[in-house]
Amino acid sequence: MSGKQKMRNRTYRLQTETRSQFINIDRFVEQAIGESAVRDGICLVFVPHTTAAVTINENADPDVLRDLCRACDRLIPSDLEFRHREGNSDAHFKAGLFGSSVTIPVENGRPVLGTWQSIYFCEFDGPRQRTLTIRVIKG
């Protein structure tokens, strides 16, 4: 791989399976950092969709992720008086609240995450074929 290629965005594909779902993407982030050959810097994980997001949360108890999904649905019910004809305005709103990117420090070629942290792709209007863009910046 040339030096120029090393600095480019990496794109990953994933298939979601239900309407609302949090999918662990740590392996994509570790792979992108490894291939970038950046030892120290930051890593941007970006979701190019408007009804999906990316977030960092607990990796130990899967009940936490189920609770997050349910709390989202309780907080933003899909039957709010939305006008958007596709009927998925709740998904657009959830995506806005969680956000389209996370940025993580990189040290010694590894993401610097807390003990209980993992990175999750947040599906709010699945099942769909989705993509993910990861860029690692040296510095």
Added chain:
Amino acid sequence: MSGKQKMRNRTYRLQTETRSQFINIDRFVEQAIGESAVRDGICLVFVPHTTAAVTINENADPDVLRDLCRACDRLIPSDLEFRHREGNSDAHFKAGLFGSSVTIPVENGRPVLGTWQSIYFCEFDGPRQRTLTIRVIKG
């Protein structure tokens, strides 16, 4: 433009027109990236206000943005028992939930956004004169 100027922050002004409003700022982001002469890297869009935010969401159906505004107001009504005397604590809370910045990958001198994504300045306590800071980082 000198090399030094190329690396500095760019500031843009915008006038909002109602209390709650999402304003498309794609043109500012494209202009800032163009002027930075950075071909590959990341772009930080930062809002230096505490009752406004920035987010990424759908650009196709304007109903989505109206739904986001209304869902915000349903979720965080302005008559919650707030103590702050200015009476705009709901706006501070909305700004916190959406966040003060977005970071976008840059490739070939262009922001790497999804097909349906645009970048929006979020006004929660307008109408006001606002500013926006954009910085492009090579890497």
Added chain:
Amino acid sequence: MSGKQKMRNRTYRLQTETRSQFINIDRFVEQAIGESAVRDGICLVFVPHTTAAVTINENADPDVLRDLCRACDRLIPSDLEFRHREGNSDAHFKAGLFGSSVTIPVENGRPVLGTWQSIYFCEFDGPRQRTLTIRVIKG
């Protein structure tokens, strides 16, 4: 300090005092930028916890922060029907909504914040001993 050390992450410790609390961390950010010797670039403030977050909000009236805490508790009550046995799923959800990082422009060796903006560590499941990672990127 060697050039290599200048580019590394800085870690700060803080002790929170109540279950929900917003703590001003401007001094850590200013110190990290000063020690990095970066004049122009961006600063990433990252929280390596899953029941805490970081946000930017008003520094003038402390009632704003109290209102944010109360609005959080009103919006996401701790007695939602959560399954996670630790009983702190509300804290995980709040952490997800506010986010695990903020990114700030740096100019002339200073964070570029708005007049009323300060950076806050958000505790949602305290009191605890917490840490904070700050990385400054030149560019």
